[in-house]
Amino acid sequence: MLSNSRLAVLVTLSLVFCTLPFHVRAQQVDSLPIMPLPAHVERGEGEFLINGNFGVALQGYKEPRLERARQRFLDTLSRETGIPLWREAVINDPHFIIKVAGPSASIQQLGENESYHLKISTTNVQLTAANPLGVLRGLQTFLQLVRVTPKGFSVPVVVIDDKPRFPWRGLLIDSGHRFVPIPDVKRNLDGMEAVKLNVFHWRFVDNQGFHIESKRYPLLQQKGSGGFYYSQDEVREVIEYARDRGIRVVPEFDMPCHTASWFLGYPELSSGQDPKNSSAIDPSRESTYKFLAVFIGEMATLFPDTYFHTGGDECDFREWEGNLRIHEFMQSHSIKDGAALQAIFTARVQKIVAGRKKIMMGWDEVLRPDTPKEVVIHSWRGPKSLADAAHKGNRGILSSGYYIDLNQSAAEHYLVDPLGDNSLTLTPDEKARVLGGEATMWTDIVSHENMDNRIWPRTAAIAERLWSPQEVRDVDSMYKRLSLVSEKLEYYGLRHRLITDEMLQRMTGDPDPVALRILASVVQPPRIYERQQLRTFTDFTPINRLDDAIPPESETAREFNVIAKRIASGTATSEEWRQARDCLVLWRDNDAKLQPLLARSFLTEDLAPVSRNLSQVAEIGLKALDDLKEKRLVSSDVRQRNIEFLKSSAKPQAVLLLMVAPSVELLVEATRIN
Numbered sequence: 001m002l003s004n005s006r007l008a009v010l011v012t013l014s015l016v017f018c019t020l021p022f023h024v025r026a027q028q029v030d031s032l033p034i035m036p037l038p039a040h041v042e043r044g045e046g047e048f049l050i051n052g053n054f055g056v057a058l059q060g061y062k063e064p065r066l067e068r069a070r071q072r073f074l075d076t077l078s079r080e081t082g083i084p085l086w087r088e089a090v091i092n093d094p095h096f097i098i099k100v101a102g103p104s105a106s107i108q109q110l111g112e113n114e115s116y117h118l119k120i121s122t123t124n125v126q127l128t129a130a131n132p133l134g135v136l137r138g139l140q141t142f143l144q145l146v147r148v149t150p151k152g153f154s155v156p157v158v159v160i161d162d163k164p165r166f167p168w169r170g171l172l173i174d175s176g177h178r179f180v181p182i183p184d185v186k187r188n189l190d191g192m193e194a195v196k197l198n199v200f201h202w203r204f205v206d207n208q209g210f211h212i213e214s215k216r217y218p219l220l221q222q223k224g225s226g227g228f229y230y231s232q233d234e235v236r237e238v239i240e241y242a243r244d245r246g247i248r249v250v251p252e253f254d255m256p257c258h259t260a261s262w263f264l265g266y267p268e269l270s271s272g273q274d275p276k277n278s279s280a281i282d283p284s285r286e287s288t289y290k291f292l293a294v295f296i297g298e299m300a301t302l303f304p305d306t307y308f309h310t311g312g313d314e315c316d317f318r319e320w321e322g323n324l325r326i327h328e329f330m331q332s333h334s335i336k337d338g339a340a341l342q343a344i345f346t347a348r349v350q351k352i353v354a355g356r357k358k359i360m361m362g363w364d365e366v367l368r369p370d371t372p373k374e375v376v377i378h379s380w381r382g383p384k385s386l387a388d389a390a391h392k393g394n395r396g397i398l399s400s401g402y403y404i405d406l407n408q409s410a411a412e413h414y415l416v417d418p419l420g421d422n423s424l425t426l427t428p429d430e431k432a433r434v435l436g437g438e439a440t441m442w443t444d445i446v447s448h449e450n451m452d453n454r455i456w457p458r459t460a461a462i463a464e465r466l467w468s469p470q471e472v473r474d475v476d477s478m479y480k481r482l483s484l485v486s487e488k489l490e491y492y493g494l495r496h497r498l499i500t501d502e503m504l505q506r507m508t509g510d511p512d513p514v515a516l517r518i519l520a521s522v523v524q525p526p527r528i529y530e531r532q533q534l535r536t537f538t539d540f541t542p543i544n545r546l547d548d549a550i551p552p553e554s555e556t557a558r559e560f561n562v563i564a565k566r567i568a569s570g571t572a573t574s575e576e577w578r579q580a581r582d583c584l585v586l587w588r589d590n591d592a593k594l595q596p597l598l599a600r601s602f603l604t605e606d607l608a609p610v611s612r613n614l615s616q617v618a619e620i621g622l623k624a625l626d627d628l629k630e631k632r633l634v635s636s637d638v639r640q641r642n643i644e645f646l647k648s649s650a651k652p653q654a655v656l657l658l659m660v661a662p663s664v665e666l667l668v669e670a671t672r673i674n
Contacts, residue, residue, distance in 0.1 A: 025410065031477060032158070034144035035460045035485045036196055036467035039165075044157030048095075050077070051152060054085055055092030061100040065244055068134050070098070072244075073139045080146055080490045081153045096125040098139075105133035107304045107659065109247045110435070114198070115163035118142065120155055136246040137162065137196050145196075163409055164420065165175040166436030168397050169466040170199030171459060173451075176206030176254070177539060178443040179228035184451060186241055190492040191456055193245035195463035197487070200242050201438055204230070207260035207279050208539045216298045217291070219265025232302055239304065250361070252301045254311025255292070256281040256345050266291070271319055271326060273649060280319045281644035283345035284329040284434050293352050300356035308353050313363035315342055343368045350375055367394065376435070383420030390430040398437040402462050404454055405442045407525045407552035410482060411475045413439075414461040420472070436466050447543040449499065453551050456496040457486035459493040483555070485647040496551070503549035515594035516604065518586065519611055520546060521556040523656040534655045544603060547655040556583075557659030567628065568670035581625055584618040587660065591615035605656045613649040617661050620646065624667035633674035 031037055057072065058066055080087045101528040104112055116138035127138045141162065145155040145529040173180055189200060210224030213231045221229040226305060230238075239249045256271075263275040269288060272278025282288055288489040300308060317338020320326045326341075335341050346366045354359040354374065363375040364385050371391075377389035377396035380403075401416030411477050418437045419426065426434070439459045446454050461478055504520060506511050525531050525547040529644055534604065535547070563580050566572035572580075591611045598604040598611065618643045643665055650661040 013171045014039065017561075026655050027162050031481070032156075033147075033484045034141060034200075034482050035481050037469075037472050037481075038141065038160045038162035039461075039469055040161040042159040044121070045307035046155035046157045047149065047156045048120050048122055048125060048157065050081060050083065052083055052085075052088060053517070054083070054089050054096070055094040056089050056096040056098065059097055059099045061102050063103065065099070065131065066100065066135060067408070068244055069132070069136055069139060073143065076143055076491050077146065080143075081150065081487070083153070094436055095123065097127070097437070098135055099128040100132060100135055101128075101130045101640065107306075108133075108198075108243060108246070110248075112166040113163075113197075114246070115161075118158075118160040118162070120145075120158050122157060125155075129323045133246045135200075136193065139232060140194055140196060140269065141455070143286065143491075144485065153650055162198065164198075165468045165469060166434075166466045168199055168436030168438070169197045169463060170201050170397070170436070170438035171197055171455070172201035172203060172252075172399070172440040172442075173440050174203045174206070174441060174443045175211050175230075176203050176258070176443075177208050178447055179209065179211050179225075179453065180198075180443065180448045182230070182234055182238065182576055184448040185638050187493050187495070188455060189238075189242050189245055189247060191452075191459075191489055191494050192247055195460045195491060197459075197463050198247055198248045198465050199438065200247050201252060202238075202249055203254070203309075205253050205261060206258045208262040210265075212299075214295060216294050217266065220262060220295075223265035224261035235302060248305050248307075249303060250305050250309055251299060252309035252361075253299065255297075255349065256283055256342065257313070257315040258311060270455055272297050273323065273632055278319065279455055280315060282323075283320070283341055283348075284324065286594075289348050289352070289370045292349060293355075293570070294351050296349075297356055300353070300358050306357075306359055307361055308356075308358040309361040309378065310346075310349055310353065310366075311363060312342070312346060312366040313380065314574065316671065317341070322500070333341045339368075342366075343370065346371065346375075359411065377440070380440075383416070383418065383424060386418065386434060387420055387424045387426060387430070390426060390433040391431070395433040395435055395436050399440045403442070403459055404439050404462075404552075405444075405446055406529070407454075407527045407531065408552050409558075410458040410461040410479065414457055414465055414475060414478050417465060417470065437462070440609035442540070445537045445541075445543075447548075450503065450543055450548050452494050452496040453499050456489055456494050457482050458552065460485050460489075476483065480560075500549050500551065503544065506544065507546065507549070508595065508601055513555070513597060515590050515597055516546075516607075518592060519607065519614060520550050520553055520561075520588045522587065522658065522660045523550060523610065524554050524557070525550065525552060526655065526657055527654050530652065532654060536654055543654065545609060546604070550656075559661040560660055561666075564666045567625070568666045581622065584625070584664075585619045586618075588615050588618035588622060609655075610654050610656055610658060613653070613658055614660070617646060617649050617658065617664050621660075621664035621667055624664065624671055627671045631672065634671045636673045639668055639671060639673060 021059060056070055074085045074089050112133055113130045114133045114137050116134035118138045118141055119126045129135045146153060149197045210220045211229045213229055216218045257280045259281050260279040263270040263278055267275035269278045269281050270278040320338050320341055342384035350360045350372055359374055361378055363378050364381045367377050367389055373393045375394060377394050379386040379396055379398050380400050382400040386398050398418040402413055439462045441455055461482060474572050504516050505511055509514055560583060561575045566576055594611045598608050606671050646661045646665040649658050
């Protein structure tokens with residue numbers, strides 16, 4: 001049994017030292033330790049020091065947004081360095097000159113110039129751009145370059161010419177399932193600015209709630225929001241906040257389905273026999289389109305962006321086809337099925353949207369042979385679906401592969417490209433119709449409390465895919481830089497690393513639940529939709545269990561897997577052998593410390609078998625290390641039993657995956673059989 005002092009040391013090893021190779025290699029990365037990687041970089045010698053004499057000046061075109069961007073830049077830099085720059089840097093002699101040629105559009109447009117030129121020498125910095133958007137992007141690159149050195153805080157000498165690969169680089173936040181408070185929205189807009197995302201797709205409505213104020217139809221929010229909705233003044237505030245950061249705000253009002261919340265205030269819109277059990281708008285009534293024309297007109301006035309998302313996904317046509325009156329309407333108009341009826345609805349809505357001088361967007365389902373070419377297709381089904389839209393002449397964006405609520409790894413997201421793989425043959429014109437992509441933060445199994453650790457840092461990997469050249473695809477390099485960027489994001493106020501500790505404290509009632517933190521560091525929530533199959537979720541399900549608290553991807557387990565592979569292949573260093581052993585000892589002995597803590601709380605008692613499994617997995621791992629080190633022969637029966645146990649331990653338990661079990665299996669498989 002470990003002493004308390006020895007346990008404290010090994011806790012540090014598990015939570016820091018076990019990921020130390022990751023941090024060490026990050027400093028050795030050939031490319032700059034930033035995300036997204038710039039389009040063109042020339043490295044120099046030396047560094048530019050940041051101290052109390054630091055000064056920043058604006059030259060050329062000026063506007064209040066640039067003044068606010070400079071102040072925001074200085075605030076972030078001050079938080080990272082601890083140097084009070086927010087006042088002095090404006091009055092000091094400038095060593096950082098920002099030159100802007102002219103204004104950007106008064107209402108930010110798709111495809112505006114976001115390029116910038118950043119030149120850093122040992123004595124000064126020059127950032128030049130055609131308009132404020134390029135300045136906003138270049139300032140974030142500078143902030144990511146800041147590092148601590150023996151001489152002080154500095155940035156390396158470098159010349160960067162940078163521009164985005166795709167004009168549409170977005171993040172969807174779903175405020176339809178669960179309401180997301182304004183401070184949480186703003187905080188994530190700050191994160192978007194940090195990694196050069198430029199579209200905030202704000203989804204307001206689902207069956208579960210109608211969360212935006214309508215002055216024309218006030219019963220929508222009065223009956224459908226449960227009291228939680230955004231006032232129009234709050235929406236305008238967010239739009240201005242986003243514009244300051246070079247981010248467009250595109251609203252989504254999903255229709256004709258996912259609309260049960262509409263019917264609480266206006267049951268006449270429903271297509272069901274009982275509006276309380278309906279989730280689809282009635283597309284057969286002319287009154288429906290009159291209602292939508294007024295509502296869309298109001299929302300189009302509120303949101304200045306050119307694009308207006310009308311959803312259109314996942315319609316259950318049985319509600320229409322089972323309604324006698326709608327069925328008769330379909331027969332009299334020679335409408336063969338529900339899909340054809342939705343196409344008619346989409347065409348009517350598109351004309352309403354276009355009449356407001358907006359461009360309609362919709363999910364895959366709105367694409368039909370006669371869909372107007374102006375409609376932008378938002379693909380949740382995959383690059384092939386997006387390619388089909390491009391073949392038909394429609395522009396589109398990709399979200400399939402970027403569903404950050406599904407607990408996939410950063411690597412999986414990173415290797416998904418809007419242009420697909422080589423199997424998709426697109427002409428140059430068709431490629432130009434692919435505008436980019438969006439990460440999607442659905443909130444049916446996520447709340448505003450733990451949303452940050454689902455969005456960040458993995459969305460930075462998606463941001464790089466959408467900004468950087470297509471050939472930038474090195475996963476190892478991405479992970480090295482992602483760890484550093486994750487730390488940087490904390491200076492923007494993001495809570496992706498803090499929330500886990502806070503939730504563990506709440507689960508246990510312990511201000512420092514060390515043993516639970518050790519277990520939490522090596523487990524992950526199940527991937528894709530398996531989590532919903534293992535645990536029942538509604539919009540009122542508390543988000544307070546361990547699978548809610550932990551990040552989607554365990555850095556500790558991923559790095560341990562890297563070491564295990566090297567040990568199994570015979571290429572590990574003596575330091576890596578020592579790291580593996582220390583981690584396994586910690587995990588083996590943690591169960592004795594954790595079990596009494598787990599029994600004290602109803603939120604943790606189901607973790608007892610997971611903790612026991614971790615201890616046994618680690619015990620097997622330590623035995624395998626000894627066998628490999630001593631080149632001992634192992635009984636085939638013993639090895640097979642161990643492998644079977646490890647495979648069983650890797651299966652979901654308490655809605656968790658024990659991520660080190662497969663790595664230990666690699667060690668066991670590498671042993672020699674007697």
